[in-house]
Amino acid sequence: xxxxxxxxxxxxxxxxxxxxxxxxxxxxxxxxxxxxxxxxxxxxxxxxxxxxxxxxxxxxxxxxxxxxxxxxxxxxxxxxxxxxxxxxxxxxxxxxxxxxxxxxxxxxxxxxxxxxxxxxxxxxxxxxxxxxxxxxxxxxxxxxxxxxxxxxxxxxxxxxxxxxxxxxxxxxxxxxxxxxxxxxxxxxxxxxxxxxxxxxxxxxxxxxxxxxxxxxxx
Numbered sequence: 717x718x719x720x721x722x723x724x725x726x727x728x729x730x731x732x733x734x735x736x737x738x739x740x741x742x743x744x745x746x747x748x749x750x751x752x753x754x755x756x757x758x759x760x761x762x763x764x765x766x767x768x769x770x771x772x773x774x775x776x777x778x779x780x781x782x783x784x785x786x787x788x789x790x791x792x793x794x795x796x797x798x799x800x801x802x803x804x805x806x807x808x809x810x811x812x813x814x815x816x817x818x819x820x821x822x823x824x825x826x827x828x829x830x831x832x833x834x835x836x837x838x839x840x841x842x843x844x845x846x847x848x849x850x851x852x853x854x855x856x857x858x859x860x861x862x863x864x865x866x867x868x869x870x871x872x873x874x875x876x877x878x879x880x881x882x883x884x885x886x887x888x889x890x891x892x893x894x895x896x897x898x899x900x901x902x903x904x905x906x907x908x909x910x911x912x913x914x915x916x917x918x919x920x921x922x923x924x925x926x927x928x929x930x931x932x933x934x
Contacts, residue, residue, distance in 0.1 A: 717747060722755035725771075726763040733767040740767060740799060742806070749774035749807045757788075769795070770803035777807025777841075781818050790826065793837035794880075801833060801883075808841035816847065820856050827863045832884040839864045839884070843891035848898035857895035858906045864888055868916055876916055885916060889923030893930035900933050 720728060729748065734741040748771035752760070760772035769792070777789040793804040812819035819841070826838035839860050848854045868876065868885055875881060892910075896903030907930075912918040924930050 717751045722759045725752065725756045725759055726768050729768055729771055730765065735767055745771050745774050745803060745806060746810065749778045749810055766797050766799050770799045773800050773803035774807035777804045778810045780808065780811060780822055790834055794831050794833040801837060804837045805840040809844050809847060812847045816853065823860060827860050832867065832880045835864050835867050836884040836887045839887050839891050843894040845894060845898065851899055854895065854898035855902065857898060858903055861888065861892050861895045862906060865910060865917060865920065869911065869914060885920060888920045890927060892920065892924040893927035896933065897929040904933055
């Protein structure tokens with residue numbers, strides 16, 4: 717793929733996307749994220765197709781240490797298409813494989829964004845088991861889970877019905893279990909502090925309790 721002319725990327729990816737179909741070709745998304753340069757990313761964004769933009773989002777997020785790519789990735793994290801948002805999380809995770817400290821700094825910044833979808837991108841990116849093999853990394857995942865939960869808790873009831881807030885809540889419904897499993901002693905303590913008197917936070921806690929990785933610890 718690295719030898720492709722930027723203008724040829726869109727057609728190449730479309731033929732191999734797996735769409736329409738039950739599953740997109742995620743292996744190709746990862747390959748595109750690793751190899752697409754600035755011109756290819758721009759060409760894919762200009763195309764506008766969901767799969768092409770998903771690949772561009774992953775490539776931009778993987779390069780989010782560069783301010784211009786970071787701005788593009790942050791905007792795509794709030795895209796209305798779920799595959800595009802997932803592309804951002806995948807790209808951040810690839811960046812975390814290569815430079816975990818820089819990626820952690822970025823997800824901490826994104827966790828303060830007023831847009832729940834940007835917070836969701838930070839949350840989904842860091843709550844990936846392969847990135848949580850140290851206690852320090854696990855602590856960051858717990859921190860982001862806690863801050864994202866506070867984001868939901870701070871919203872009035874009417875605001876919580878917005879689709880983007882529901883998307884963040886859904887991510888919290890499984891991300892806590894990943895973070896807790898990475899460091900059970902600290903994680904269980906943090907998880908049990910969730911205010912289950914709040915119905916939305918109670919939903920988050922209950923969804924995580926259903927996950928085998930957490931139910932065995934509790």
